[in-house]
Amino acid sequence: MFKLVIFGKKMYDPASLTHLCVALLQKCGLSRKDATTTANVLIAAELRDIPSHGLLRLADYIRMLRNGRINARAVPRVVHQSPSTLTLDGDNGLGPVVANLAMEHAIDKAREAGSGWVAVRHSNHFGIAGYYAMKALPHQMIGLCMCNANPLVAPTFSARGMLGTNPLAVAVPAGQEPPMVADFATAAIARGKVDLLHKQGMPIGKGFVQTADGNPSTDPGILTRGGAILPLGSTRKYGSHKGYCMAAVIDVFSALLSGANFGPFVPPSVAWLPLKDNLPGKGTGHFFGAMRIDAFLPARDFLSGMDHWIKTLRGARPARGKEKVLIPGDPEREAEARNAGTGIRLKEKVKEQLQALCDELGVTDPL
């Protein structure tokens, strides 16, 4: 078996997990650089306590690399550009590889033009959006990232899921304070949470999912029978049309500006669902942005202003029974610091998947 450094009971060394991930991906034909990029994104998700976008995804990535549904030797290509914008064709590469390159293009554009905006087509599932937005931070830039996804979410008044959980991430640098990193999906609840309740045989509260006819439902199994997740805002009364608007804007930026597939045509991000025929675009779409702080005002003014903003919000009186007001990104940053020290806890299912991949690909000791 592959030698993982075990910190404690079921806690694994992030560096060992990264090496394992790189070794597995290289066996699928990825270059060392692309494998490392992908591993870094997946391990970042684990460290930031977002395991739904971490190593759990590796088996599907590898399945699709091995059956040719994802191109292991993709060479993304710039197909269009202006001083502050660029369109990238991902050549059907692995999402993290394409997304990482796209965000670097956005940063390069911003360096020259003040801001940089990159639309991406022909890509695939890219993991956590926040990872790419945060790439802007060391450059004293604000980073943005969004992408569309499989149609699980029903627009307001729709019986069917037509849009994805379409996440948005925005990373903003500060001075003395840690950066603000907002990273959230535009649906009322995550698919993973619905599935977990389903597995546990627990009902789901009202206002999260609907039946195939668009009626309210409290059955988390409804997604397997044509049901859909509601947009952020839950019902029309509580503003679901606003969550629908956000998901729509993210779909348009990610797919229409790039030439990727939109809404109901977005390809599945898991290997067991078949690809559809006659798609209107190419692959999955992303959209990235970078804005140089000093393209708007002196950086020191902005950074001290952000410190003031963060201290003011963090210092707000908490609601009765709550400990404190959080700044976007606080929970993930705290998890990252903690997990880097204690190691990453892997679920039994993920460990079994990793072992099976090692056996299948003949990975024993890449260190």
Add this chain to the structure above:
Amino acid sequence: MFKLVIFGKKMYDPASLTHLCVALLQKCGLSRKDATTTANVLIAAELRDIPSHGLLRLADYIRMLRNGRINARAVPRVVHQSPSTLTLDGDNGLGPVVANLAMEHAIDKAREAGSGWVAVRHSNHFGIAGYYAMKALPHQMIGLCMCNANPLVAPTFSARGMLGTNPLAVAVPAGQEPPMVADFATAAIARGKVDLLHKQGMPIGKGFVQTADGNPSTDPGILTRGGAILPLGSTRKYGSHKGYCMAAVIDVFSALLSGANFGPFVPPSVAWLPLKDNLPGKGTGHFFGAMRIDAFLPARDFLSGMDHWIKTLRGARPARGKEKVLIPGDPEREAEARNAGTGIRLKEKVKEQLQALCDELGVTDPL
């Protein structure tokens, strides 16, 4: 009395209302051009069935122009720029005047650099965000607009209102289909709706407002006793942290990138609330964006793609009991077409306000 052309019972000619508005604003020292710009924004809100941002605002605008809290002869000034970005100091002018100019700068920048992004400080309440975003449409550009506002909304876990209802508008051109125009606040409910229930002595549903201690409340009068509106998403369980993230990002873009006041320091947009002292920034902040379609891909491909997107979403099977799935902007566009024909219905209170303003400023017949 001022002669308004009356179409039917209480329905007023939009052109007459515009002339009235221009006449009143000119009496306060505005140039004809700036008065017309402001009138157009307010009348657009009336036509689009958003009367909370229409002529109802004129009395406060005029009160603040007359007592010097808003600068009638403002000369906005570009204080910083890069090829794709610009920072504008609004010179404490009327919001619609400053915002209109800012969006023109964004469009100019986009023409040259592919995209244009304008941060604005020292401005005031600007009416409906969608108006400015839509200015990009005739140029085959996507338009964006956001602004911060008085702190009525409590971040997740906060006892106090710390952020505004911070709206976001995005306008996207299409080919044969009408454009998609998303224009929404990032709070669970509009302040105006809470006030209306309060006036009617009706309770408000759960999950819209909270008490001054951050406890759940169904009393719409709670806002007058230190209560706050909840973010889009309502409670933490339903994703209020996502609405809080959005409001936070909009506050940072509008205030921190421009040097305006953020969160709890945003000046009141009504004349009867006093200005605070020792503010960290200048006035209210806005943020505008324009992206040229053909900076990403050939415009005809995008426009036909948007037509396909709109037809697909509009053609989705409606939920049981619902008539159809709407495209963002459909209700406002339909209202505009209808009201342009039938005239604008004014509430008794607004008519009385207009009459009082005419009497006060000596406006009798500007036509």
